[in-house]
Amino acid sequence: MARRTVVIVGAGFGGLAAAKALKHANVDVVLIDRTNHHLFQPLLYQVATAALSPADIATASRTLLRGQANATVLMGEVVAVDAAAKVVRCADGKAIAYDWLILATGAAYSFFGHPEWAQEAQVLKTLDDALDIRARLLGAFERAELSGDPAEARKLTTFVVVGAGPTGVETAGTIAEMARMTLRRDFRRIDPTQARVILFEAGPRVLGAFTEPLSAYAKKALEELGVDVRTDTMVEQISDGVVQAGGEIIEAGAVLWSAGVAARPAAAWLGAEAARNGAVVVGPDCAVAGVENVFAIGDVASYAMNGAPLPGLAPVAKQQGDWVGRLIRARLEGRPDPVPFRYKDWGTMAVIGRSRAVAMLGGLRMTGLLAWLAWSMVHLMLLIDFRSRLIVYVNWTWAWFTKGRGARLLTRLP
Amino acid sequence: MARRTVVIVGAGFGGLAAAKALKHANVDVVLIDRTNHHLFQPLLYQVATAALSPADIATASRTLLRGQANATVLMGEVVAVDAAAKVVRCADGKAIAYDWLILATGAAYSFFGHPEWAQEAQVLKTLDDALDIRARLLGAFERAELSGDPAEARKLTTFVVVGAGPTGVETAGTIAEMARMTLRRDFRRIDPTQARVILFEAGPRVLGAFTEPLSAYAKKALEELGVDVRTDTMVEQISDGVVQAGGEIIEAGAVLWSAGVAARPAAAWLGAEAARNGAVVVGPDCAVAGVENVFAIGDVASYAMNGAPLPGLAPVAKQQGDWVGRLIRARLEGRPDPVPFRYKDWGTMAVIGRSRAVAMLGGLRMTGLLAWLAWSMVHLMLLIDFRSRLIVYVNWTWAWFTKGRGARLLTRLP
Numbered sequence: 063m064a065r066r067t068v069v070i071v072g073a074g075f076g077g078l079a080a081a082k083a084l085k086h087a088n089v090d091v092v093l094i095d096r097t098n099h100h101l102f103q104p105l106l107y108q109v110a111t112a113a114l115s116p117a118d119i120a121t122a123s124r125t126l127l128r129g130q131a132n133a134t135v136l137m138g139e140v141v142a143v144d145a146a147a148k149v150v151r152c153a154d155g156k157a158i159a160y161d162w163l164i165l166a167t168g169a170a171y172s173f174f175g176h177p178e179w180a181q182e183a184q185v186l187k188t189l190d191d192a193l194d195i196r197a198r199l200l201g202a203f204e205r206a207e208l209s210g211d212p213a214e215a216r217k218l219t220t221f222v223v224v225g226a227g228p229t230g231v232e233t234a235g236t237i238a239e240m241a242r243m244t245l246r247r248d249f250r251r252i253d254p255t256q257a258r259v260i261l262f263e264a265g266p267r268v269l270g271a272f273t274e275p276l277s278a279y280a281k282k283a284l285e286e287l288g289v290d291v292r293t294d295t296m297v298e299q300i301s302d303g304v305v306q307a308g309g310e311i312i313e314a315g316a317v318l319w320s321a322g323v324a325a326r327p328a329a330a331w332l333g334a335e336a337a338r339n340g341a342v343v344v345g346p347d348c349a350v351a352g353v354e355n356v357f358a359i360g361d362v363a364s365y366a367m368n369g370a371p372l373p374g375l376a377p378v379a380k381q382q383g384d385w386v387g388r389l390i391r392a393r394l395e396g397r398p399d400p401v402p403f404r405y406k407d408w409g410t411m412a413v414i415g416r417s418r419a420v421a422m423l424g425g426l427r428m429t430g431l432l433a434w435l436a437w438s439m440v441h442l443m444l445l446i447d448f449r450s451r452l453i454v455y456v457n458w459t460w461a462w463f464t465k466g467r468g469a470r471l472l473t474r475l476p
Numbered sequence: 477m478a479r480r481t482v483v484i485v486g487a488g489f490g491g492l493a494a495a496k497a498l499k500h501a502n503v504d505v506v507l508i509d510r511t512n513h514h515l516f517q518p519l520l521y522q523v524a525t526a527a528l529s530p531a532d533i534a535t536a537s538r539t540l541l542r543g544q545a546n547a548t549v550l551m552g553e554v555v556a557v558d559a560a561a562k563v564v565r566c567a568d569g570k571a572i573a574y575d576w577l578i579l580a581t582g583a584a585y586s587f588f589g590h591p592e593w594a595q596e597a598q599v600l601k602t603l604d605d606a607l608d609i610r611a612r613l614l615g616a617f618e619r620a621e622l623s624g625d626p627a628e629a630r631k632l633t634t635f636v637v638v639g640a641g642p643t644g645v646e647t648a649g650t651i652a653e654m655a656r657m658t659l660r661r662d663f664r665r666i667d668p669t670q671a672r673v674i675l676f677e678a679g680p681r682v683l684g685a686f687t688e689p690l691s692a693y694a695k696k697a698l699e700e701l702g703v704d705v706r707t708d709t710m711v712e713q714i715s716d717g718v719v720q721a722g723g724e725i726i727e728a729g730a731v732l733w734s735a736g737v738a739a740r741p742a743a744a745w746l747g748a749e750a751a752r753n754g755a756v757v758v759g760p761d762c763a764v765a766g767v768e769n770v771f772a773i774g775d776v777a778s779y780a781m782n783g784a785p786l787p788g789l790a791p792v793a794k795q796q797g798d799w800v801g802r803l804i805r806a807r808l809e810g811r812p813d814p815v816p817f818r819y820k821d822w823g824t825m826a827v828i829g830r831s832r833a834v835a836m837l838g839g840l841r842m843t844g845l846l847a848w849l850a851w852s853m854v855h856l857m858l859l860i861d862f863r864s865r866l867i868v869y870v871n872w873t874w875a876w877f878t879k880g881r882g883a884r885l886l887t888r889l890p
Contacts, residue, residue, distance in 0.1 A: 097885075097886060097887050098614065098618060098884070098885065098886040099884075099885050099886070115529045115530065115531040115532075116529065116885055117529040117883040117885060118529075120885050122662075122884040122885065122886075124659075124662040124663070124884075125662070125884065128661045128662050129661070133664075134621075134664040134665065135621075135662075135664075136621060136622055137618040137621075137622065137886070138622060154622075156622070188887065189885065189887050190887045200512065204512060204551040207548075207549075207550060207551075208550055208551065208552060208568075208570070245538075247542045247543070248536075248538035248539065248542050248549075249538070250547075250548040251548065452870065456866065456870060469530075469531040470512070470513075470536040470538075470539065471511075471512065471513050471530055471531060471534050471536065471603065472511060472512040472513070472536075472551070473511050473602065473603050473604045
C-alpha cells in the first residue's frame with residue numbers, strides 16, 4: 063500500500079506540535095506555511111517595541127524538523143481546499159494531495175466592518191508587522207527630534223492602541239515604558255517622556271477575560287506607566303492618523319490595532335460550519351464535520367468545552383496539535399484512539415511593563431512580580447528550542463538591568 | 477562667545493570615534509546619519525548569510541552616545557555642503573550650521589560604467605542590503621524545494637559573486653558552506669549540496685591586496701568549500717539573472733556584487749580635489765584643502781601615507797576619527813595640535829568559512845585556525861559595546877558547535 067500523507071497547513075504552535083507527534087508514524091508529513099519560520103507570537107510585541115530581535119523569537123521550520131525524516135517543509139500560501147479530491151491548492155497553482163489534512167492557520171484581525179482601517183492602523187500578527195510597528199515607533203521619535211518643534215513633536219509621539227486585550231495592554235504598557243524610561247536620555251531637542259499613549263477599549267474593563275480585581279490592577283499599572291486608559295469607548299473613525307473616539311479627535315503618530323480577532327478563512331475553504339468569528343466548528347476530536355479526514359486546531363478552530371469555545375491561546379493549539387497527531391498515528395496503526403482530548407489550562411497571563419503582570423491559573427490569581435515570574439517561566443518553556451531560550455534569556459536579562467531597548471534599529475524613516 | 481558646533485556626517489567607525497573624542501570638549505556635536513544605527517560592517521556578510529541577526533552587529537547611535545551630554549544625534553540624509561555659509565543641507569531641506577565639519581560618509585560600490593547592473597546584482601553595504609541578500613539566498617532554496625524539479629533547482633541555486641576582495645571571498649565561502657553543511661539535512665526534494673557558487677575576479681588573484689602565498693591559500697580553501705574560482709575573468713554582462721563572463725553564460729539565482737568600490741560624493745559636495753575612486757583628497761591632518769574647517773576621514777577620504785592612499789579599513793577610520801576629534805578640541809582650547817596622525821596597522825584579515833582565514837600583521841603572515849582566531853579577537857574588540865560582544869559571542873559559539881544558521885528567517889518569497 064502506498065505511503066500516505068498528512069498535510070498540515072500552518073507552522074505555528076498547533077501545526078508544529080502535530081508534525082512532531084507524527085515523527086515515528088509510517089506516513090509522510092508535509093508542513094506548509096506562508097513564511098519559513100515558526101513564530102513565538104506571545105513575544106511579538108517585544109519585537110514591535112524594540113526589546114527583542116526577530117531571530118530571538120522565530121526559528122526556521124526546517125531547522126525545527128530537520129531531524130524528522132518523514133517531514134517535508136514547504137513555503138507556500140494555501141488558498142483553497144478541494145475536500146472531494148483531497149487536495150490543497152496553493153496561490154501559485156500547485157496542488158498537494160493529502161490523506162489527512164490538519165488546518166492550523168490561526169487567526170487574523172478584523173476591523174468591525176471597517177476594512178479600510180487596515181490601511182490606517184497596524185496590527186501585530188507577523189514578524190513583518192512587528193518590524194513595521196517598530197519602524198513607525200522609532201521613526202516617530204526620530205522625526206520629532208529632527209523637527210525640534212514641540213507641537214509637531216507632540217503630535218508625532220502620540221500613540222493610539224485600540225483594544226485592551228492582552229496584546230493591546232502589553233503593547234501600550236511597553237510603549238509608555240519605552241518613552242518614559244528607555245529613551246529618556248537619548249534625545250536633546252525633544253523630551254520623549256512627553257509622548258502620549260492612549261488605549262481605547264470598547265468594553266467596560268481592560269483585560270475583559272480576566273477577573274475584575276485583576277482588570278483593576280492592570281488598569282492601575284497602565285496608568286502608573288503613563289498610559290491614558292479609555293474604557294467604554296469605541297473608535298468611530300480612523301483616517302490619516304486622526305482617530306475619532308468618544309467624542310474626541312486625536313492626531314496620532316501611530317495607530318495600533320489589537321481589537322476584533324477573526325479566524326482565517328479555513329471554514330470558507332471547506333464550506334463548513336463557522337462560528338461567529340469565522341472559526342471552523344469542530345467536534346470533540348477536532349474533526350470537521352461533513353468532510354473526510356480533515357481536522358482544525360488552534361485559533362482557526364472553534365472547539366467547545368463545557369459549552370464555551372476554548373480561548374485562542376498557544377497552549378490550546380499545542381495540546382490539540384499533539385493530540386490530533388497521536389490520533390492519526392493510532393488510526394494508521396490500527397490501534398484504539400487516544401483518550402479523548404481534554405485541555406489542560408496552563409493559565410492566562412498578561413504583562414504590563416517591566417515588573418507588573420497579572421495571571422490566572424485555575425483558581426490562583428497572581429499580580430505583580432510573582433505573576434511576572436510565572437509569565438516568564440511559562441513563556442521560556444513554551445519557546446521551542448534551546449537556542450531561543452538562551453538568547454531570549456540573555457537579552458531579557460540585559461534589558462532588565464540596563465533598562466535598555468536592545469533591538470532599536472531603523473534603516474530609513476518610514 | 478556662542479558655543480560652537482562640530483557637525484559629523486556618518487555614524488560609522490570614523491564618525492563615532494570623532495564624536496566620542498569630543499566628549500569633554502566645550503562644543504556641541506551633531507552626528508547625522510541616514511540610518512539610526514552604527515553598523516559593524518566587517519560582519520555584515522554574516523547577516524547576509526543568515527548566521528547573525530541585524531541587532532547582533534548594529535547598535536542605535538543614540539544608545540552609544542546617550543551618556544554624552546554635548547552630542548545630538550539626528551537621522552537625516554545630507555545631500556550638499558555650502559562651505560561658504562558653513563552649512564550642510566539635508567534631503568528634506570533642513571540646513572544645519574557648523575563651525576567644523578567632519579565628513580565620514582564612507583564608500584559605496586561602483587559598477588565599472590554599467591550603472592544598470594545595480595538592478596541586477598546586489599551589493600552588501602547596509603543592513604537592508606544584507607537582509608535582501610539573505611532573503612534572496614534562502615528564497616532560492618525554498619523555491620527549489622517547492623519546484624522539486626532538478627533542472628529548475630540547479631538554476632535557482634546557482635549563485636554568482638563578482639569581486640574577490642575580502643567581502644567577496646567571505647561571502648562566497650559562507651554561501652558554499654551554508655549549502656554544503658548547514659542546509660544539508662533541511663530539504664527533502666532537492667539536494668542543497670548541489671548548489672553552485674561561482675566567484676569571478678578580474679585580476680589574477682583572489683585577495684589581490686594580500687601576498688601571493690596567502691592568495692593561494694585562500695583560493696585553495698575556497699575550492700575545498702566547493703567554490704568555483706574564476707580569476708582573470710571579467711564580467712561582461714548581467715541581465716535578468718544571466719551572467720556573461722569569460723565566454724560563458726550562467727543562469728543564476730542570485731548575483732552578488734563586491735567589486736569596484738567608489739567613495740560617496742563628498743568631494744562633489746565640496747568641489748574639492750578627488751582621487752581616482754572619487755574619494756576626497758586630504759592633507760596629513762585629514763583637512764580638505766580650499767575649504768575652511770572641513771575634514772574627511774575613513775573610506776570617503778584619500779589619505780596618502782608613504783606615497784600611497786591608506787586602505788578602506790575600519791581601524792583607519794577609527795584612528796582618524798579619534799585624531800581629528802582631539803585636534804579640534806585642542807584648537808578650541810588653544811592648546812597645541814596633537815602629535816601628527818600616524819596610522820597604526822592592526823593587520824588585514826579575511827575569513828573563508830568556519831575555520832580558514834588569512835591574516836597579515838606587519839611582517840607576520842598567518843593562515844588557518846591561527847588567523848581565524850586573530851580575526852575573531854580583532855573583530856570582537858572592534859565591536860563597539862559590550863552587549864554586542866556578548867551576543868555575538870553566544871551566537872558564534874552556538875553556530876560553531878551546531879554548524880547551524882541562527883538567523884534564517886524569511887517572511888515572504890522575494
